[in-house]
Amino acid sequence: MKIRGKRPHVVVLGAGFGGLSATKRLGGADVDVTLIDRQNYHVFQPLLYQVATATLSPADIAVPVRSTFRDRKNTKVLLGNVAGIDRARREVLLDEDRRVAYDYLIVATGARHAYFGHDGWEPAAPGLKRIEDATEIRRRILLAFEKAETEEDEERRRELLTFVIVGGGPTGVEMAGAIIELARKALVRDFRHIDPSSARVVLVEAGPRLLAAFPEDLSAFARTALIRMGVEVRLDCRVTHCGSRGIEIGEESIGARTIVWAAGVQASPAARWLGVEGDRAGRIAVDERLRLTGDAGVFVIGDTAAAQWTEGRLVPGIAPAAKQMGDYASLAILADIEGRMLPPFRYRHRGNLATIGRKNAVVDFGRLHVKGLLAWLIWGAAHIYFLIGFRNRIIVMLHWIWAYVTLRGGVRLITGSTELPE
Amino acid sequence: MKIRGKRPHVVVLGAGFGGLSATKRLGGADVDVTLIDRQNYHVFQPLLYQVATATLSPADIAVPVRSTFRDRKNTKVLLGNVAGIDRARREVLLDEDRRVAYDYLIVATGARHAYFGHDGWEPAAPGLKRIEDATEIRRRILLAFEKAETEEDEERRRELLTFVIVGGGPTGVEMAGAIIELARKALVRDFRHIDPSSARVVLVEAGPRLLAAFPEDLSAFARTALIRMGVEVRLDCRVTHCGSRGIEIGEESIGARTIVWAAGVQASPAARWLGVEGDRAGRIAVDERLRLTGDAGVFVIGDTAAAQWTEGRLVPGIAPAAKQMGDYASLAILADIEGRMLPPFRYRHRGNLATIGRKNAVVDFGRLHVKGLLAWLIWGAAHIYFLIGFRNRIIVMLHWIWAYVTLRGGVRLITGSTELPE
Numbered sequence: 001m002k003i004r005g006k007r008p009h010v011v012v013l014g015a016g017f018g019g020l021s022a023t024k025r026l027g028g029a030d031v032d033v034t035l036i037d038r039q040n041y042h043v044f045q046p047l048l049y050q051v052a053t054a055t056l057s058p059a060d061i062a063v064p065v066r067s068t069f070r071d072r073k074n075t076k077v078l079l080g081n082v083a084g085i086d087r088a089r090r091e092v093l094l095d096e097d098r099r100v101a102y103d104y105l106i107v108a109t110g111a112r113h114a115y116f117g118h119d120g121w122e123p124a125a126p127g128l129k130r131i132e133d134a135t136e137i138r139r140r141i142l143l144a145f146e147k148a149e150t151e152e153d154e155e156r157r158r159e160l161l162t163f164v165i166v167g168g169g170p171t172g173v174e175m176a177g178a179i180i181e182l183a184r185k186a187l188v189r190d191f192r193h194i195d196p197s198s199a200r201v202v203l204v205e206a207g208p209r210l211l212a213a214f215p216e217d218l219s220a221f222a223r224t225a226l227i228r229m230g231v232e233v234r235l236d237c238r239v240t241h242c243g244s245r246g247i248e249i250g251e252e253s254i255g256a257r258t259i260v261w262a263a264g265v266q267a268s269p270a271a272r273w274l275g276v277e278g279d280r281a282g283r284i285a286v287d288e289r290l291r292l293t294g295d296a297g298v299f300v301i302g303d304t305a306a307a308q309w310t311e312g313r314l315v316p317g318i319a320p321a322a323k324q325m326g327d328y329a330s331l332a333i334l335a336d337i338e339g340r341m342l343p344p345f346r347y348r349h350r351g352n353l354a355t356i357g358r359k360n361a362v363v364d365f366g367r368l369h370v371k372g373l374l375a376w377l378i379w380g381a382a383h384i385y386f387l388i389g390f391r392n393r394i395i396v397m398l399h400w401i402w403a404y405v406t407l408r409g410g411v412r413l414i415t416g417s418t419e420l421p422e
Numbered sequence: 423m424k425i426r427g428k429r430p431h432v433v434v435l436g437a438g439f440g441g442l443s444a445t446k447r448l449g450g451a452d453v454d455v456t457l458i459d460r461q462n463y464h465v466f467q468p469l470l471y472q473v474a475t476a477t478l479s480p481a482d483i484a485v486p487v488r489s490t491f492r493d494r495k496n497t498k499v500l501l502g503n504v505a506g507i508d509r510a511r512r513e514v515l516l517d518e519d520r521r522v523a524y525d526y527l528i529v530a531t532g533a534r535h536a537y538f539g540h541d542g543w544e545p546a547a548p549g550l551k552r553i554e555d556a557t558e559i560r561r562r563i564l565l566a567f568e569k570a571e572t573e574e575d576e577e578r579r580r581e582l583l584t585f586v587i588v589g590g591g592p593t594g595v596e597m598a599g600a601i602i603e604l605a606r607k608a609l610v611r612d613f614r615h616i617d618p619s620s621a622r623v624v625l626v627e628a629g630p631r632l633l634a635a636f637p638e639d640l641s642a643f644a645r646t647a648l649i650r651m652g653v654e655v656r657l658d659c660r661v662t663h664c665g666s667r668g669i670e671i672g673e674e675s676i677g678a679r680t681i682v683w684a685a686g687v688q689a690s691p692a693a694r695w696l697g698v699e700g701d702r703a704g705r706i707a708v709d710e711r712l713r714l715t716g717d718a719g720v721f722v723i724g725d726t727a728a729a730q731w732t733e734g735r736l737v738p739g740i741a742p743a744a745k746q747m748g749d750y751a752s753l754a755i756l757a758d759i760e761g762r763m764l765p766p767f768r769y770r771h772r773g774n775l776a777t778i779g780r781k782n783a784v785v786d787f788g789r790l791h792v793k794g795l796l797a798w799l800i801w802g803a804a805h806i807y808f809l810i811g812f813r814n815r816i817i818v819m820l821h822w823i824w825a826y827v828t829l830r831g832g833v834r835l836i837t838g839s840t841e842l843p844e
Contacts, residue, residue: 040836057479064834066612076614079568146501190488192498412486414462
């Protein structure tokens with residue numbers, strides 16, 4: 001390993017769970033670390049849906065990255081967009097012609113929405129990966145009720161009071177449950193001309209069941225629970241068009257002014273930067289030590305990586321997996337500097353969780369499946385545990401207690417334009 | 423008074439302090455009330471500067487209006503922009519061709535920035551009246567430090583690390599103090615290539631002293647305190663130009679990428695809607711019962727009104743005044759319905775407050791002037807007291823305790839674009 005300068009320089013791209021874990025572990029070591037992200041904060045993505053449904057504020061689930069590392073003398077933080085990676089010269093190219101040289105590189109740039117070739121649907125059907133997505137969705141949801149209150153035309157009013165979520169994974173299930181609860185509990189006495197609880201919430205899934213990554217009994221439980229809450233669950237339905245007035249499922253149209261896209265993810269453009277082929281979701285194949293094939297100084301982790309797990313499956317794109325990979329990559333780098341090599345990476349799957357609504361969730365521990373109130377408490381505890389930042393943990397717990405006791409999210413603000421896309 | 427329909431219909435325009443107070447008092451009475459605002463929330467303007475300097479989140483100082491009135495059966499809330507007022511037909515014209523008939527009208531539409539004929543300065547020098555203003559200013563301030571961290575050109579770096587506030591009233595003083603504290607305390611260990619405490623904060627006032635509405639000793643105290651904190655205070659300096667790279671004061675240029683406008687306010691366009699002349703700040707003259715001259719059913723209150731106080735002065739444009747006027751107008755309407763008339767409105771000036779920084783403020787009680795730590799505690803208590811919403815009071819107090827103990831604002835997020843205007 002060619003070492004330039006005094007100490008090896010590790011560059012970490014992305015301040016999500018993977019990048020943050022790696023940077024933390026390198027914190028006190030005999031290396032220089034530069035963490036680069038295009039935002040100045042880390043966002044706790046699993047709770048974005050609560051920002052989108054007006055229970056939490058953006059600042060409750062985001063922590064400024066500089067704050068986190070201010071006292072690590074060897075760690076530097078840069079705000080920047082990656083434009084490319086020059087592997088020959090071992091440099092990362094950023095916007096504004098900046099170049100950052102590395103001895104080791106950890107690529108942890110995450111995932112973004114995939115529209116299966118229909119990127120034109122995005123303006124009508126935003127996804128939920130960033131803070132701006134969540135506040136935009138919140139804006140549209142709350143505005144839809146406001147506009148419906150004074151809308152005289154009945155068909156237009158129906159469209160305003162119809163909400164479609166595309167995709168039956170955890171994000172889709174959580175959004176559907178949260179919107180129906182907003183309509184039937186939090187907003188229910190706020191309007192005079194409309195009855196918010198008459199709002200239609202439609203969850204559309206192309207496959208045969210919700211929560212496809214979960215065992216069948218938990219999928220069935222989630223479906224029954226959502227239906228009992230008033231959500232219309234449509235399985236085996238593939239969306240063929242999304243526009244500003246609704247969706248189409250083959251011949252059928254559903255008029256809706258608010259559509260949330262939770263149906264597909266693809267990796268960041270890291271494959272292109274590194275000059276390698278990505279798989280069909282753009283993920284980069286890595287070896288059993290999370291390194292790019294043939295380039296032992298470059299690690300790829302988190303949602304951008306295609307890492308082998310068991311039985312031909314890939315390590316799932318969930319937060320605990322990214323964290324484990326970030327920990328491993330940083331320890332592997334430290335070992336390599338000392339001339340050692342770690343055993344291969346082994347992902348330890350602790351379980352999968354999804355919340356459905358108030359006091360209702362599902363948790364898959366492998367052999368043990370938990371449903372209902374107990375699962376919801378486990379879900380809450382796990383999310384508080386993984387949330388980064390003591391202050392944020394306190395704040396989120398207080399917000400949740402408030403929302404639970406008063407049945408109201410406290411953040412029902414429409415910020416930005418008061419117009420909906422036409 | 424011509425009464426249409428079953429009960430008199432009172433329309434309130436604006437959900438600020440004036441409009442909200444009036445609507446609350448009409449809550450249980452034998453009238454129908456419609457409250458109209460172009461946002462769906464009430465914002466506690468005195469604390470906007472804390473959103474702008476990343477100590478509080480928007481949701482901490484805003485409360486959804488519908489929430490506040492959900493249980494008042496006679497009160498309806500509408501989201502809408504006023505396009506005009508047809509006094510002959512007694513109707514308010516809203517956007518989207520909506521018309522709302524009134525028997526009584528309370529105009530409480532507040533104030534906006536005034537640029538003294540230079541509206542073109544606004545993009546470079548935003549004011550601080552709305553949530554979006556505050557988050558935009560926050561974005562620019564935090565981004566300026568981020569850009570400075572990687573800026574190689576020394577002059578450009580100086581410009582990025584220079585912050586200008588135009589206007590030495592309470593808002594300007596509070597912003598200047600908060601930005602210098604951000605630079606010298608909260609951010610001080612967050613960067614590696616720049617020293618944030620080297621940032622220049624320049625407060626420019628056209629008149630001979632800061633806090634012109636306060637007594638001279640408190641003005642002098644504020645000036646000395648700001649200077650000791652590191653703010654450059656420029657008095658008797660009138661800004662002659664604002665652009666994206668800085669300001670000009672006559673021959674002198676100060677290069678700065680962040681400019682905050684706190685120098686002038688003008689009333690909402692209500693004078694135009696009502697078809698009357700406004701004064702030089704657009705405010706509408708009202709009689710001693712806060713009514714439009716010659717139209718006993720129309721009240722104008724708050725920052726949009728020019729109401730006589732004492733000795734030729736007008737009732738000041740501060741929150742407690744708006745609240746008193748809102749209370750009076752609603753009671754006057756209820757009295758009028760019963761055929762009674764209230765005595766004229768008398769504004770009770772309780773005092774004026776402005777904060778300077780951590781543990782430092784000034785409070786003017788008329789004969790009693792308070793400075794320093796005690797004033798700061800009074801300032802804090804008064805703001806918590808006037809904040810609307812129990813939840814918000816708890817949240818703001820917790821945020822303040824956190825910021826006080828840790829010396830860090832907790833909301834240092836750059837949301838939106840990561841580009842500065844060029």
